[in-house]
Amino acid sequence: MLEIKNLHAQIEDKKILNGIDLQINAGEVHAIMGPNGSGKSTLASVLAGRKDYEVTEGSVEFDGVDLLEMAPEERAREGLFLAFQYPIEIPGVSTTNFLKTAVNEVRKHRGLESLDAVSFLKLMKERMKLVKIDQSLTSRSLNEGFSGGEKKRNEIFQMAMLEPKLAILDETDSGLDIDALRIVADGVNTLKRKDNAVLLITHYQRLLDYIIPDFVHVLYKGRIVKSGGKELALELEEKGYDFIKQEVAEEV
Amino acid sequence: MSLIETIQNKYNEFSAVAGNGLLGNMRAKAFEHYNKLGIPTSKNEEWKYTRITPLTNKNFELHTTAVLPSKEVLNDIRLQAECAAELFFINGVFVKEISSFDKDALVVLSLNEAAESEYKNYVQQHLNQSSKYMKDGLHALNAAFVANGLFVLVKKNKALQKPVFIYHLTDTNNDNVFVQPRTLFVVEENAQVQLIELYKNNGLQESFTNEVIEIVVQQNARFEYYKVQDENENCHHVGTTHVQQVGKCFTHCVTITLNGGTVRNNINMILEAPNNEGHLYGLYIINGKTHVDNHSIVDNIEPNCFSNEFYKGIMDGNSTGVFNGKIFVRQDAQKTNAYQSNKNILMSDTASVNAKPQLEIFADDVKCSHGCTVGQLDEDALFYLRARGLDEKQAKAFLLHAFAADILEQVKPEALHTYLEKKIDERLNVDAL
Numbered sequence: 001m002l003e004i005k006n007l008h009a010q011i012e013d014k015k016i017l018n019g020i021d022l023q024i025n026a027g028e029v030h031a032i033m034g035p036n037g038s039g040k041s042t043l044a045s046v047l048a049g050r051k052d053y054e055v056t057e058g059s060v061e062f063d064g065v066d067l068l069e070m071a072p073e074e075r076a077r078e079g080l081f082l083a084f085q086y087p088i089e090i091p092g093v094s095t096t097n098f099l100k101t102a103v104n105e106v107r108k109h110r111g112l113e114s115l116d117a118v119s120f121l122k123l124m125k126e127r128m129k130l131v132k133i134d135q136s137l138t139s140r141s142l143n144e145g146f147s148g149g150e151k152k153r154n155e156i157f158q159m160a161m162l163e164p165k166l167a168i169l170d171e172t173d174s175g176l177d178i179d180a181l182r183i184v185a186d187g188v189n190t191l192k193r194k195d196n197a198v199l200l201i202t203h204y205q206r207l208l209d210y211i212i213p214d215f216v217h218v219l220y221k222g223r224i225v226k227s228g229g230k231e232l233a234l235e236l237e238e239k240g241y242d243f244i245k246q247e248v249a250e251e252v
Numbered sequence: 253m254s255l256i257e258t259i260q261n262k263y264n265e266f267s268a269v270a271g272n273g274l275l276g277n278m279r280a281k282a283f284e285h286y287n288k289l290g291i292p293t294s295k296n297e298e299w300k301y302t303r304i305t306p307l308t309n310k311n312f313e314l315h316t317t318a319v320l321p322s323k324e325v326l327n328d329i330r331l332q333a334e335c336a337a338e339l340f341f342i343n344g345v346f347v348k349e350i351s352s353f354d355k356d357a358l359v360v361l362s363l364n365e366a367a368e369s370e371y372k373n374y375v376q377q378h379l380n381q382s383s384k385y386m387k388d389g390l391h392a393l394n395a396a397f398v399a400n401g402l403f404v405l406v407k408k409n410k411a412l413q414k415p416v417f418i419y420h421l422t423d424t425n426n427d428n429v430f431v432q433p434r435t436l437f438v439v440e441e442n443a444q445v446q447l448i449e450l451y452k453n454n455g456l457q458e459s460f461t462n463e464v465i466e467i468v469v470q471q472n473a474r475f476e477y478y479k480v481q482d483e484n485e486n487c488h489h490v491g492t493t494h495v496q497q498v499g500k501c502f503t504h505c506v507t508i509t510l511n512g513g514t515v516r517n518n519i520n521m522i523l524e525a526p527n528n529e530g531h532l533y534g535l536y537i538i539n540g541k542t543h544v545d546n547h548s549i550v551d552n553i554e555p556n557c558f559s560n561e562f563y564k565g566i567m568d569g570n571s572t573g574v575f576n577g578k579i580f581v582r583q584d585a586q587k588t589n590a591y592q593s594n595k596n597i598l599m600s601d602t603a604s605v606n607a608k609p610q611l612e613i614f615a616d617d618v619k620c621s622h623g624c625t626v627g628q629l630d631e632d633a634l635f636y637l638r639a640r641g642l643d644e645k646q647a648k649a650f651l652l653h654a655f656a657a658d659i660l661e662q663v664k665p666e667a668l669h670t671y672l673e674k675k676i677d678e679r680l681n682v683d684a685l
């Protein structure tokens with residue numbers, strides 16, 4: 001589904017991604033871990049199409065087409081979704097408000113009929129229940145005055161509405177209380193199908209207890225330096241990143 | 253013939269027909285004043301960014317009687333909403349025959365009639381009070397032709413539930429027209445009213461409106477005012493709205509400009525009784541070559557007054573905006589609270605705005621603040637929405653709507669709010685982007 005080859009990206013003159021290779025197939029759950037500043041969010045942003053980053057080398061294919069050539073909205077319509085690490089506030093625009101347009105654009109792209117107000121509300125209600133988010137939240141200005149956890153839950157709610165092929169969750173677990181973590185994880189698991197995939201960016205094993213990854217990767221200094229199964233996350237939890245840093249140092 | 257010449261030719265003829273008396277005196281003085289000062293040029297600090305002289309050098313007809321438009325045309329400009337009055341100016345002349353109003357709550361006369369009526373005192377005391385603040389020749393020119401203007405009085409203790417509409421129609425089917433509407437609007441003690449002024453154009457030639465409306469608000473009254481400009485690019489407009497709060501009262505004024513040629517809106521809020529409260533809002537959404545200049549004066553004369561001013565602009569194409577907000581706090585006006593803010597979004601590299609706040613404070617115990625911002629749409633917000641599947645145009649439309657919403661929500665009459673929301677929708681989705 002997603003094939004990243006030798007991806008290099010920089011912002012201004014600062015090189016951040018230094019040759020990333022990663023393949024994600026339909027039905028898989030991948031987790032990316034790694035120390036602060038290693039480039040995880042940058043990778044997510046590059047995939048979503050933020051134009052501040054310049055890709056200097058490498059390629060990304062999404063279902064066989066060149067992802068990097070697409071505008072952010074085309075990527076979204078093709079089925080890529082990024083739950084932001086720091087969802088921004090947009091005063092005066094409510095989630096309900098823009099999501100109707102978003103959902104219908106995505107549907108249009110997939111050759112489906114657009115939803116009328118009634119069916120849209122029905123879908124909203126259903127998906128709101130899934131992530132236990134309140135209507136008062138979705139009709140307020142986007143993220144304005146939301147608590148950290150509410151912002152994250154709102155991201156997952158949008159994911160549930162848009163039904164992406166590939167969902168990238170950038171530290172969605174950070175800032176969630178224990179109940180909210182379970183709700184979010186349940187939501188992700190419920191929406192998980194054979195024909196979609198999830199890329200989790202996280203610092204904590206905790207999330208991976210609920211959403212079991214097929215693969216765990218460690219990103220360090222802009223490269224994936226180690227990959228393994230779900231037991232790698234447990235090992236990291238126990239030992240920290242030092243042993244990996246050491247391994248990298250020895251390789252050089 | 254240039255407008256300047258037309259004015260000279262028309263004045264004597266007009267004044268002879270209009271007669272002497274109260275208004276005659278005023279006309280004579282004003283004309284003298286106009287002749288002395290002429291049309292303000294960009295050398296005049298108050299007119300630095302708004303050039304009127306290219307207009308006055310053009311050929312404009314000055315009509316002093318109205319030709320009635322057809323029923324269809326009239327119907328077309330009406331908002332079709334419940335109202336307490338529908339008053340029509342056709343090419344600057346108030347036309348009573350086609351106007352209608354709630355006689356229980358309102359007095360409606362032409363200014364000529366009012367000057368001879370039991371309401372003469374109001375005319376004497378308040379007509380042309382704005383000239384204390386507006387000292388330029390163009391303002392005087394309006395007074396030099398005062399006669400067929402409008403006098404409205406909202407009677408004591410009458411709280412109107414439905415708005416009063418004043419429609420201004422410029423008919424430019426046959427020639428370029430120069431029109432000068434004039435209104436004196438009195439809100440008596442304990443009365444409440446919403447006044448809506450709408451400007452419409454019919455025809456393809458140019459129009460140049462030079463309007464003055466003076467409003468007197470008495471003790472415990474509540475006055476809401478909405479000025480909505482949505483004429484085409486051939487319609488130029490200089491207008492002064494002068495709000496005199498003579499007793500402790502509440503006012504709320506919103507100026508919305510969606511289109512036009514060269515537009516200058518002066519609004520003066522004179523807080524001349526203690527504990528007065530006044531709000532000024534404005535929204536301009538313009539493109540093409542439209543020029544909009546919002547000039548405001550808030551004058552705090554007595555203690556304990558509160559004023560809040562908030563203007564927002566979205567400018568695209570080669571449009572230009574000016575915001576000039578003056579706040580005076582006079583020596584006796586202790587405990588004044590005066591706030592002012594102006595925010596602009598430029599949608600193109602060729603649009604521009606000049607914002608100038610001016611505070612003149614002569615009292616020591618006051619709270620004043622002002623701020624201006626000029627910027628583009630927030631890139632992060634745009635990216636967020638696009639990452640959810642909205643294209644750039646849709647994402648911009650959402651953000652612009654949100655930007656305009658702060659002001660739009662200040663439009664209280666439901667029918668007008670709905671009308672504007674639709675207009676703004678159309679503009680932001682189709683035109684401005």
Ligand SMILES: Nc1ncnc2c1ncn2[C@@H]1O[C@H](COP(=O)(O)OP(=O)(O)OP(=O)(O)O)[C@@H](O)[C@H]1O
Pocket residue numbers: 011014016034035036037038039040041042043052085
């Ligand atoms: N706009 C920017 N300008 C300059 N440097 C940037 C910019 N964005 C990211 N960086 C730098 O790139 C590096 C990688 O940042 P990134 O946000 O991808 O890290 P991360 O792995 O997500 O970290 P964390 O775990 O803290 O979220 C950091 O050193 C960061 O400071």
Ligand SMILES: [Mg+2]
Pocket residue numbers: 040041042085170171
């Ligand atoms: Mg990050």
